Amino acid sequence: MKKNPSTVSSRLTNRPEGSQILPRVEESFLLKCLAEILGLEKDLEVMKINLSLREDFNLIDAYALLDVKGKSTVSRTEMRNALLSFKVCMTDDDLDLLFSQYSIDGSVLTYSNFSDAFLPKDQHYLK
Numbered sequence: 081m082k083k084n085p086s087t088v089s090s091r092l093t094n095r096p097e098g099s100q101i102l103p104r105v106e107e108s109f110l111l112k113c114l115a116e117i118l119g120l121e122k123d124l125e126v127m128k129i130n131l132s133l134r135e136d137f138n139l140i141d142a143y144a145l146l147d148v149k150g151k152s153t154v155s156r157t158e159m160r161n162a163l164l165s166f167k168v169c170m171t172d173d174d175l176d177l178l179f180s181q182y183s184i185d186g187s188v189l190t191y192s193n194f195s196d197a198f199l200p201k202d203q204h205y206l207k
Contacts, residue, residue, distance in 0.1 A: 125201060128199060128200040129200045129205050132205045139191075139194070139199065140191075143194050145162060145166075146158065146159055146162045147191075152190060153188040155187065155188050159178075160175060182196055
């Protein structure tokens with residue numbers, strides 16, 4: 081169940097001094113999860129930087145491998161077929177995650193969406 085942000089905010093600001101928002105066990109678990117997420121994000125950024133520094137890689141050619149029809153969009157089916165042609169298997173869950181995170185409408189990836197997925201956040205590494 082999604083919580084109303086104003087309700088969550090009022091719980092944070094209107095609680096008695098010294099009271100806990102979460103039980104200690106849940107708090108510990110939450111902090112461990114947060115640390116793991118941040119570690120994964122850092123690892124992902126390092127991978128993006130390493131990819132961007134490769135002399136034999138450019139994003140336009142990489143996208144063209146997926147956009148075989150040259151329509152400037154790549155559907156889930158086109159993505160799956162292109163990856164299978166390179167013997168890369170991607171599960172439906174993997175595709176769902178990729179498209180839900182980077183596609184605007186969840187059905188196709190544009191070059192801009194693809195760039196968001198693969199380019200590092202640090203502008204220094206963009207070429």
